[in-house]
Amino acid sequence: MLTRASSPSMPQHWRGPLAAFVLVVGLLLVLYRDTVVGMVSIWERSDTYAHGFLVVPIVLWLVWRQRHRVADLVPRPSLVAVLLMLGAVALWLAGDLVAVNAATQLAFTMLLVLAVPAVLGWQVAWALLFPLSFMFFAVPIGDFMMPMLMEWTADFTVVALRLSGIPVYREGQQFVIPSGHWSVVEACSGIRYLIASVTVGSLFAYLNYQSPRRRALFVLVSILVPLVANWLRAYIIVMLGHYSGNTLATGVDHLVYGWLFFGIVILIMFAIGAKWSEPSPDLEARPSLAPPGTAWRARPAVLAALCAVLVLPHGVIWALERAQNHAAPQLALQGLQDGWQSGAVPSPDWKPAFHNPSAELVQGAAKDGRQVGVYIGYYRGQGNDRKLVSSINQLVPTTNKDWSEVSAAGGTAPWAGTPVPVRTAELRASLVGDVKAARLLAWQVYWVNDRLIASDAMAKIHGAVSRLSGRGDDSAVVVIYTPTDGTGSARQTLESFVQANGALIQASLQQTRQR
Incomplete structure (x- = not known):
C-alpha cells in the first residue's frame, strides 16, 4: 500500500x-x-x-x-x-x-x-x-551601500590603528602610516561578505529555528557579524603589512587572508547558532480547506x-x-559672458569618468588669471549600455591611480542668479600627503527634463517623467571645476562663472535637445 x-x-x-x-x-x-x-x-x-x-x-x-x-x-x-x-x-x-x-x-x-x-x-x-x-x-541589489560600507571600514581601520599606537594621516578613503600608503577600495567594503552572510544566514535561520524571534535574531546577527568581521579583516591586513615591511597581505594573499578570516568567522557563527536549533515541524499535509470543485x-x-x-x-x-529622437547630438558652448574667454583646461590629465555618453564637451575658460573647466556628458537613447545615472559614473573611480576624491558634500550654486543644488567635491592628484599635489574644486549637476538636479533619485524620476510626457530621454551631466588652494577663492571663481554663464549652458543643452 x-x-x-x-x-x-x-x-x-x-x-x-x-x-x-x-x-x-x-x-x-x-x-x-x-x-x-x-x-x-x-x-x-x-x-x-x-x-x-x-x-x-x-x-x-x-x-x-x-x-x-x-x-x-x-x-x-x-x-x-x-x-x-x-x-x-x-x-x-x-x-x-x-x-x-x-x-x-x-x-x-x-x-x-x-x-x-x-x-x-x-x-x-x-x-x-x-x-x-x-x-x-x-x-x-546592494551596490548602493558600497560607499557607506567603505567609509565605515576606513573609519574603523584608522581608529584601530591609532589605538594601536600607529600614527595615521587620512584623506578620504586613503591614509598613510609610517610603513606605507593604503586605500579602501570597493573590494574592502565588505559588500560580498554581507550579502553572502545574510543570504546563507536567512536560510539557516528558517531551517533551524521555528520561533520568529530566534529567526529574526539570527538574521540580525548575520548582518552584524560580517560588518564587524570586515572591519577587523581590514585592520589585521594593514597590521600584517605594517609589521612585515609590506611583504605580507599586499598582493593576492591580501584577498586570501580576507576570505580565510571571513570563512572562519562565519563557520563559528553557524556553529554557535546550531546549538539553539529547534526541531523541524511536521510537513505532512493538512486537511482541505474547501471542496475542490469550487476552487x-x-x-x-x-x-x-x-x-x-x-x-x-x-x-x-x-x-x-x-517618439524618441535617435539623431546623434552635437554639443557646443560659444559666446561666454561677462569677460570670460575660452582658454586652457585646468589639470588636463583629469576628466569625469562618465561612461559612454552620446556626446561630450570639455572646454576651458579664463578671466583675470582664473581658470575654469567645463565638462558636459550628453545622453540620448539611454539603455543598459548608456545611461546618465549609474554607479559606474563618477568624478573619480577608485581604480584611478592618478586622482582621488578627497571629500564630497551637497551645496548650492548661484546658477544665473537662481540658487541651484549641486554636488561639491574636492579632488587631489598624486598620493595622499603630498602638499604639492594639484587640487580641484568641482561642482556637479544633472540636467534632466529642463531641470537642474543634484540628486540621483530625482534625476531618475524626472527622466521617467520626461519619457512618459513624450519629450524623450535627453539629459546631461555638467561638471564645472577650478584649481583650489583651500582659501575659498576657488568657490568664488566657480560662483562667478556660473552666475555669468549658467544660462548659456542651459540654452546650449536645450538647443542640442531640439536638434
Missing part, C-alpha cells in the same frame, strides 16, 4: 491551476526576457551576486519540502494579487524608462512572486512565504486580467520608442 509521502500522483484539483501557473511563468520569462538575461549576466560577471545561480534551485527545493502541506490546499485565483501586480508593472516600467536595472529586476521578481497568489491563491502563497521571500535574494470558477477572468497586466508596459514602451 502506498503512503501519502510516497504517492506520485498529483491531486485532481491541482492539475489545472498548476498548468496555468506554469504558463504564466513562461509568459513572464518571454515578455521580460531582457530583464532575466540582465540578472543572469550580473550573476555571471560579479562574484558579489554569483549566489543568484543557487537561489532558484534552493527555492524549488524549499517548495518541494512543503509539497504535502500545499497539496491539500485549494487553489483560488486572486484578483487582488493581480491588482498588486499593477504596482510591480509600474515599477518595472519606470525602471526600464530610465535604465535602472535594480528596479526592473526587483519588479520582475515581484511579478514572479505575486503570480503565486494571483493564480494559486493567498493560502498557497502563505504556506510558501519563506521560499517566495527567498526569491528576492536573486535580485543583484477555480473565477479563473478565466483573473487569468485574462493577469495577462493584460503583464503585456501593458510593453505597449507603453513601444509607443514611446517611436
Whole structure:
C-alpha cells in the first residue's frame, strides 16, 4: 500500500491551476526576457551576486519540502494579487524608462512572486512565504551601500590603528602610516561578505529555528557579524603589512587572508547558532480547506486580467520608442559672458569618468588669471549600455591611480542668479600627503527634463517623467571645476562663472535637445 509521502500522483484539483501557473511563468520569462538575461549576466560577471545561480534551485527545493502541506490546499485565483501586480508593472516600467536595472529586476521578481497568489491563491502563497521571500535574494541589489560600507571600514581601520599606537594621516578613503600608503577600495567594503552572510544566514535561520524571534535574531546577527568581521579583516591586513615591511597581505594573499578570516568567522557563527536549533515541524499535509470543485470558477477572468497586466508596459514602451529622437547630438558652448574667454583646461590629465555618453564637451575658460573647466556628458537613447545615472559614473573611480576624491558634500550654486543644488567635491592628484599635489574644486549637476538636479533619485524620476510626457530621454551631466588652494577663492571663481554663464549652458543643452 502506498503512503501519502510516497504517492506520485498529483491531486485532481491541482492539475489545472498548476498548468496555468506554469504558463504564466513562461509568459513572464518571454515578455521580460531582457530583464532575466540582465540578472543572469550580473550573476555571471560579479562574484558579489554569483549566489543568484543557487537561489532558484534552493527555492524549488524549499517548495518541494512543503509539497504535502500545499497539496491539500485549494487553489483560488486572486484578483487582488493581480491588482498588486499593477504596482510591480509600474515599477518595472519606470525602471526600464530610465535604465535602472535594480528596479526592473526587483519588479520582475515581484511579478514572479505575486503570480503565486494571483493564480494559486493567498493560502498557497502563505504556506510558501519563506521560499517566495527567498526569491528576492536573486535580485543583484546592494551596490548602493558600497560607499557607506567603505567609509565605515576606513573609519574603523584608522581608529584601530591609532589605538594601536600607529600614527595615521587620512584623506578620504586613503591614509598613510609610517610603513606605507593604503586605500579602501570597493573590494574592502565588505559588500560580498554581507550579502553572502545574510543570504546563507536567512536560510539557516528558517531551517533551524521555528520561533520568529530566534529567526529574526539570527538574521540580525548575520548582518552584524560580517560588518564587524570586515572591519577587523581590514585592520589585521594593514597590521600584517605594517609589521612585515609590506611583504605580507599586499598582493593576492591580501584577498586570501580576507576570505580565510571571513570563512572562519562565519563557520563559528553557524556553529554557535546550531546549538539553539529547534526541531523541524511536521510537513505532512493538512486537511482541505474547501471542496475542490469550487476552487477555480473565477479563473478565466483573473487569468485574462493577469495577462493584460503583464503585456501593458510593453505597449507603453513601444509607443514611446517611436517618439524618441535617435539623431546623434552635437554639443557646443560659444559666446561666454561677462569677460570670460575660452582658454586652457585646468589639470588636463583629469576628466569625469562618465561612461559612454552620446556626446561630450570639455572646454576651458579664463578671466583675470582664473581658470575654469567645463565638462558636459550628453545622453540620448539611454539603455543598459548608456545611461546618465549609474554607479559606474563618477568624478573619480577608485581604480584611478592618478586622482582621488578627497571629500564630497551637497551645496548650492548661484546658477544665473537662481540658487541651484549641486554636488561639491574636492579632488587631489598624486598620493595622499603630498602638499604639492594639484587640487580641484568641482561642482556637479544633472540636467534632466529642463531641470537642474543634484540628486540621483530625482534625476531618475524626472527622466521617467520626461519619457512618459513624450519629450524623450535627453539629459546631461555638467561638471564645472577650478584649481583650489583651500582659501575659498576657488568657490568664488566657480560662483562667478556660473552666475555669468549658467544660462548659456542651459540654452546650449536645450538647443542640442531640439536638434
